[in-house]
Amino acid sequence: MKDYQGYFIDLDGTTYKGTERIPAAARFIKRLQDAGKTVLFVTNNSTRTPEFVANNLRENHQINVTADNVYTTALATADYLDKAAGDRRRVYAVGESGLRDALRHRHFRLTDQHPDYVVVGLDSQVTYAKLETAVLLIRAGATFIGTNADSNLPNERGMVPGAGSLVKLVEYATQQQPIMIGKPEATIMKMALQKAGLTKDQVVMVGDNYNTDIRAAINTGMDSLLVYTGLSTPEQVAAMPVQPTHTVNSLDEWTVE
Incomplete structure (x- = not known):
């Protein structure tokens, strides 16, 4: 071995x-x-x-x-964007504290006003309004980033929806392929x-x-x-x-x- x-x-x-x-x-x-x-x-x-x-x-x-x-x-997404973004530092994020903190640590500004990127990750408090905003911003020209493509997550209750389920919804509504990180x-x-x-x-x-x-x-x-x-x-x-x-x-x- x-x-x-x-x-x-x-x-x-x-x-x-x-x-x-x-x-x-x-x-x-x-x-x-x-x-x-x-x-x-x-x-x-x-x-x-x-x-x-x-x-x-x-x-x-x-x-x-x-x-x-x-x-x-979340760290990998922030590191990837930090290398790729240059001075394009405006991000709209669908995600929880891990993703938001990682992006802030790399000096990205989280905003829904003319972002350069839309990042979609797992969000247990996701709403239709958040996904609607993500879709509209991507369709307006923001670059679409997906944290990961997991369809499900195993936990004590069973196989619950993963981040990939949300990414796929936004992909379907925008008809755009995301850049995937995970x-x-x-x-x-x-x-x-x-x-x-x-x-x-x-x-x-x-x-x-x-x-x-x-x-x-x-x-x-x-x-x-x-x-x-x-x-x-x-x-x-x-x-x-x-x-x-x-x-x-x-x-x-x-x-x-």
Whole structure:
């Protein structure tokens, strides 16, 4: 088995399911930390700040990490726009505090008045009015950005709608394809590699969702480890043309080199 220096790890469905713990994940991460591996949670969830995510992992899931161990699609979106925008710094965002804070940290102005970009992410308090505004602004010329394409999120209640469901609604109403940032796109993975200071050959992507986590690794040329604790099933994965590098039923099965 390859001796990976870095592990990029998904959250929802891999590390926990909503408020429900996945004890094997905590044991897995402790083994990685004891072995001196780089651990970075690379998540498509744009709703929370890295500080909130790290605090949740420590207090509710017995995983001792800090905000530096977290890279969200909100951060990746803000980093992408920071490099691409130049002096075009006006953004209308459909999303929660994680996305808004990440954009403000990169000195973007959040406004519904002639924005340069419209960013659509997960928003549990979304309204028709917010989506209506996003659609009209994009149709008026703003560049359409989607944080991620997840159709669903696994939590303790089941598979609830993800950010991709909102992105698809706006896409349908505008008839415009968004620039997508999160998994399965390589954009978030390349930025995460830069943050970790590692090359793609040194890292394995760990996740439960073939269509996001594993495809992100494939699109980046990275190895992958699929764990069957969340969305994808063995039957679904068996039908895929490109298989994950590794698969396990539980992260307890993984041996850290």
